[in-house]
Amino acid sequence: xxxxxxxxxxxxxxxxxxxxxxxxxxxxxxxxxxxxxxxxxxxxxxxxxxxxxxxxxxxxxxxxxxxxxxxxxxxxxxxxxxxxxxxxxxxxxxxxxxxxxxxxxxxxxxxxxxxxx
Amino acid sequence: xxxxxxxxxxxxxxxxxxxxxxxxxxxxxxxxxxxxxxxxxxxxxxxxxxxxxxxxxxxxxxxxxxxxxxxxxxxxxxxxxxxxxxxxxxxxxxxxxxxxxxxxxxxxxx
Numbered sequence: 001x002x003x004x005x006x007x008x009x010x011x012x013x014x015x016x017x018x019x020x021x022x023x024x025x026x027x028x029x030x031x032x033x034x035x036x037x038x039x040x041x042x043x044x045x046x047x048x049x050x051x052x053x054x055x056x057x058x059x060x061x062x063x064x065x066x067x068x069x070x071x072x073x074x075x076x077x078x079x080x081x082x083x084x085x086x087x088x089x090x091x092x093x094x095x096x097x098x099x100x101x102x103x104x105x106x107x108x109x110x111x112x113x114x115x116x117x
Numbered sequence: 118x119x120x121x122x123x124x125x126x127x128x129x130x131x132x133x134x135x136x137x138x139x140x141x142x143x144x145x146x147x148x149x150x151x152x153x154x155x156x157x158x159x160x161x162x163x164x165x166x167x168x169x170x171x172x173x174x175x176x177x178x179x180x181x182x183x184x185x186x187x188x189x190x191x192x193x194x195x196x197x198x199x200x201x202x203x204x205x206x207x208x209x210x211x212x213x214x215x216x217x218x219x220x221x222x223x224x225x226x227x
Contacts, residue, residue: 004160031213042121042206042217043161056214091160095213105151106215108160 002026004109006092012115013082021077021112025094032075033093033106034067043091049075050098061086082116089113120144121209123218131226136194138221140207145185151215152181152192153206161206165192197225 005024013019025032031050035043036059045059051072060067064083069075079086093106121142130136140150149168153161165174167183167190174181178195190207204222208215 033214035215040219042208042219043215045214045216048213059214093161104149104210104213105163105166107163108153110158110160113158 004092004094004107006090006109006112008112009110010113010115012117014117015082015084017082018078018080019082019114021079021090021114023075023077023092023094023109025073025075025092026096026107027073029094029096029107030072030098031095031104031106032069033095034075034077035091035093036061037089037091037111039088046077046090079114082114084116087114087116120216121207121218123205123207123221125221126219127222127224129224129226130197132197132199134197134225136192136197136201136223136225138192138194138205138207138223140190140192140218142188142190142209142216144209144211145188146211147185148210148212150181150183150190151208151210152179152190153208155204155206155220164205197223199225199227201225 034046037043047067048056049069064080066078089111091111093108095106097104151166152164165181180193204220206220208217
């Protein structure tokens with residue numbers, strides 16, 4: 001079956017532009033996560049959805065970052081007025097379980113590489 | 118801010134040698150510890166997941182151990198192959214989110 005799909009794979013934006021990054025999770029997965037990975041670093045948690053509810057957005061760097069998952073499947077991460085420090089790979093992951101569990105594996109997409117000039 | 122530390126940052130070995138990758142974490146109250154592989158330009162692939170109640174997990178040539186009391190996990194890769202060249206990341210979870218180390222980049226020379 002299909003894995004987690006992210007689009008676009010690459011995005012170049014001029015500073016100040018708004019961008020929208022899309023994530024299609026594995027069908028039926030309840031949980032969805034966004035992570036930000038800077039060059040040479042591990043991914044950093046941004047936000048977490050359980051179905052359509054955004055239960056944790058504590059990792060979003062600023063109020064320019066906004067994420068939604070209106071129907072509990074596809075999610076969009078929007079960055080307004082992009083800055084150079086927003087340049088990173090944005091990874092989406094999904095997990096079948098809706099509750100924290102020691103058995104929950106997160107399945108990752110290939111990511112969107114954002115470059116802000 | 119990294120709560121998870123991986124040493125070494127990079128490793129180069131000849132084909133056939135065993136690999137030992139280290140991961141340490143500061144909070145022993147974890148649900149699980151996961152090891153991922155990341156190839157350039159690609160996402161993360163889960164290799165092994167060790168639940169907090171377990172001491173180790175094995176899959177083929179891979180074996181991962183977990184010592185919660187010392188806050189350490191080790192990934193062993195036996196008889197390395199050039200195809201094992203990648204970045205290996207460990208991540209701990211104490212609820213739903215993962216906290217990652219910066220990774221160890223492995224090069225296996227043919």
